[in-house]
Amino acid sequence: MYSKSFATKTILMGDDLSSIDQFKELVSNVLKKDKKETLKTVTESNLCGRGGAGFPTGMKWNLCSQQKVEKKYVVCNADEGDSGAYSDRYLLEEQPLKVIFGMLVCAYIIGSDEGVLYIRGEYPKSIEIINGAINELKKANLLGKNILGTNFSCDMTICIGQGAYICGEESALIASIEGRRAEVDVRPPFPVVEGLYKKPTVVNNVETLAAIPCILKFGAKTFSSVGNAKSAGTKLVCLDSLFKKPGVYEIDMGTPMKKIINEIGEGFVQPVKALQVGGPLGGVIPIKEVEKLNLDFQEFTKAGFMLGHGSVVSIPESFSMVKYIHHLFKFSSDESCGKCFPGRLGSYRGKEMFDQALNKSNKIPIKLLNELLVTMKKGCLCALCGAIPVPISNILKYFTHEFKDDINQSA
Amino acid sequence: MSKNISKLSGRKGLKDNLFKRMVDATSKSKNGKEIRQLAEEYHVGMSTIHGAESFYEFLRPEHKEKKAWICNGSACMCAGTQGKIRKKLSEKLGEDNIGMMFCLGHCYETNAFHYNGHNYAGNDIDQIDEIIKGKKINSKKNVFQKFCDKNYTYGR
Ligand SMILES: Cc1cc2nc3c(=O)[nH]c(=O)nc-3n(C[C@H](O)[C@H](O)[C@H](O)COP(=O)(O)O)c2cc1C
Ligand code: FES
Numbered sequence: 001m002y003s004k005s006f007a008t009k010t011i012l013m014g015d016d017l018s019s020i021d022q023f024k025e026l027v028s029n030v031l032k033k034d035k036k037e038t039l040k041t042v043t044e045s046n047l048c049g050r051g052g053a054g055f056p057t058g059m060k061w062n063l064c065s066q067q068k069v070e071k072k073y074v075v076c077n078a079d080e081g082d083s084g085a086y087s088d089r090y091l092l093e094e095q096p097l098k099v100i101f102g103m104l105v106c107a108y109i110i111g112s113d114e115g116v117l118y119i120r121g122e123y124p125k126s127i128e129i130i131n132g133a134i135n136e137l138k139k140a141n142l143l144g145k146n147i148l149g150t151n152f153s154c155d156m157t158i159c160i161g162q163g164a165y166i167c168g169e170e171s172a173l174i175a176s177i178e179g180r181r182a183e184v185d186v187r188p189p190f191p192v193v194e195g196l197y198k199k200p201t202v203v204n205n206v207e208t209l210a211a212i213p214c215i216l217k218f219g220a221k222t223f224s225s226v227g228n229a230k231s232a233g234t235k236l237v238c239l240d241s242l243f244k245k246p247g248v249y250e251i252d253m254g255t256p257m258k259k260i261i262n263e264i265g266e267g268f269v270q271p272v273k274a275l276q277v278g279g280p281l282g283g284v285i286p287i288k289e290v291e292k293l294n295l296d297f298q299e300f301t302k303a304g305f306m307l308g309h310g311s312v313v314s315i316p317e318s319f320s321m322v323k324y325i326h327h328l329f330k331f332s333s334d335e336s337c338g339k340c341f342p343g344r345l346g347s348y349r350g351k352e353m354f355d356q357a358l359n360k361s362n363k364i365p366i367k368l369l370n371e372l373l374v375t376m377k378k379g380c381l382c383a384l385c386g387a388i389p390v391p392i393s394n395i396l397k398y399f400t401h402e403f404k405d406d407i408n409q410s411a
Numbered sequence: 412m413s414k415n416i417s418k419l420s421g422r423k424g425l426k427d428n429l430f431k432r433m434v435d436a437t438s439k440s441k442n443g444k445e446i447r448q449l450a451e452e453y454h455v456g457m458s459t460i461h462g463a464e465s466f467y468e469f470l471r472p473e474h475k476e477k478k479a480w481i482c483n484g485s486a487c488m489c490a491g492t493q494g495k496i497r498k499k500l501s502e503k504l505g506e507d508n509i510g511m512m513f514c515l516g517h518c519y520e521t522n523a524f525h526y527n528g529h530n531y532a533g534n535d536i537d538q539i540d541e542i543i544k545g546k547k548i549n550s551k552k553n554v555f556q557k558f559c560d561k562n563y564t565y566g567r
Contacts, residue, residue, distance in 0.1 A: 180459075
């Protein structure tokens, strides 16, 4: 995997935490410091969750730390299912100690003694590497009972995902670890109050946790001074195989997308008409539109797209958008958890419309399709089936010309 | 209902995790018996375990019957690599033995497939005979892989 940092100050990709000795030094610094001070640094860094929802990490940890319950959990969400994304895989395999360190600091601050990494089964190498790292850290008394002779104990384990995309959604992920069907739960209560086994739980994405060591090492300001308050620090961006220079890159928030596409990715190997940024639920953005944007969560949302986890999939000029929408509906109908009605049924009805358009047995009933998209957007329980209308609506808006022969205007 | 199951599962917690036990139970040959034992041990009905187990793609018999899986993700689809991989794998392993998996995290080189516990991508398909024979290609190991003992529970 090709990886390179273009960040002003590298946070995620550097070798600041690549040996057990470095881990020991950083952990002993944290254990010597007041917990409140460490939490303040995390909060002031303006680090926001990298798993998609973008919740402020310091605030999440603080809410959990305030729960007056003895047993709490830390969960690392390593179920990276978005196609186009392999940044969590990079971190799990190339920076495993940063991820585990982030979990350990979180456990220390919130008062937890157990953590679990939920790693998708499609990533066998990540599982092996994290498992090996946990074993080594245990041997060095950096995990387990009385870490470095203090009264702080923390154990870690791994759960291996079994091929369900929805397990990336935090309430489904918790249900899965508990051995239940991975169905999305209604919130509140949020996991920080009632999470794994109904105990207060912090669920954080791999990339969020991996940023912690260097935020603590270099100080909050180093991170918060990049980008803006809501989109601060650096972000991993994955470019797919249709870029001339595909790979995972660490990039300052706020960097123009034009630079990412043309300078970092060096443009495309064949004509590309649009990018899908942020996984299957992210926006499909025509090249002309994407070049107006900067790497910024709010900017993407404002323009009707979603930066999400930062993956970029290129849609070639020659690829039919009717087929692409079919692919998206098929994905949500295969992966819907089945709990909410508009998600379970709506995804399938959408897939059916495009099955028929592709085999030319029926034209797309455009009014019905638009109603379906509104119903799914408004009525679904979570962002799997609730956000899939975003890329589909984008395609219908920007690529109307590709549908003109396949649409029934009166149905 | 689920609150009750969460709490029952939580009695054993992460140390004797129900999800892992369920995954193990479905891979044992005497499936029915294992699941009954599990239900009794965790004080839940058989249907609770069956209901959960049937949710997961990898635990279904149709999935387990396959020998190789082609990446079904958007990047592999747009790069147009799935057809070639399917053809080659079908020639070697039989058309009915090929399944699909969603994005294997090799979107920078696409041509991705999963075989016998490992992911392959890029030009790896050209070495399919060696891969089937069990020869390790991509053998560069990360330092921590040495310490992996395949038992993911508290290093036991
Ligand atoms: C359908 C769906 C899929 C998701 N998949 C992931 C995922 O693969 N990894 C992840 O970290 N978060 C994923 N999330 C977001 C999680 O629910 C949750 O917000 C996140 O793990 C919290 O961590 P963070 O605050 O560090 O971002 C997903 C959300 C939804 C609705
Ligand atoms: S889409 Fe095939 S490896 Fe990601």
